[in-house]
Amino acid sequence: MTVRGLAAHAQASASFISQLERGQTSASVGMLRRIAVALGITVADLFNEEQATGHRLVRRAERPELHAGRGSRKYLISQRPLQNLEVYSGEFEPGASTGDDQYTHGDSQEILLVLRGTVTVHLGEAIPRRLEPGDSVEYRTSIPHRVVNDGVDDAEVLWIISPPTPD
Incomplete structure (x- = not known):
């Protein structure tokens, strides 16, 4: 920042x-x-004067969970203080989403990568895009966006944001 x-x-x-x-x-x-x-x-x-070790380990079971909608979970993977990168893992049950409405946060670069399942990504007024495992999409966080698991299986995604957004 x-x-x-x-x-x-x-x-x-x-x-x-x-x-x-x-x-x-x-x-x-x-x-x-x-x-x-x-x-x-x-x-x-x-006030912490300890020097960073250059690496920070986050065990899956110790990821901080952020409040998400019903049927979805969102975990912070990058540890605070966020420096150059903000990374989240998201899990969606069938029919779950990031919410009913598209949202924005700051004006950073964001990449959404699908790890498992299929999701549909809504980006502003553009035609929604269906993404499968290995597919990704890149956009500005200032563009209204929303992720929906409209598949029949659970889906897992990764959000990578740089620089970290303040909200």
């Missing part, structure tokens, strides 16, 4: 964020909370 992007999401000036990053000013608890929310981390993470 750029300094300007963080500033916008944290409701601060880019100058302030830059000074804070360089240790030239301090921030209130409220500002630290807004910065942490914008970065997708906790306030405690802002």
Whole structure:
């Protein structure tokens, strides 16, 4: 995330964020909370001085689950703090979807890859596309989109988003 992007999401000036990053000013608890929310981390993470090991392991059973619609499950695969990439795994029972309406989130590049089953992808006003295992589609997250499992078997997909979206 750029300094300007963080500033916008944290409701601060880019100058302030830059000074804070360089240790030239301090921030209130409220500002630290807004910065942490914008970065997708906790306030405690802002004070963690441990160096990253360069790799982060996520066991399938330990993936954070995000609230999804009935018959679908969505798991965060990339660990917070999200840096350059945001990756989710989604599982859909037959008839399940990402919701009744198309949605948007930020303006990043997103790739949807079908791992198992078949899904139909709705992208704005374009003709819905049916995807089978191994098929993928790439689009901007600012384009309204929706995924539906209209097949007879469970479906599993992977979403890859770069840069991570703030919402």
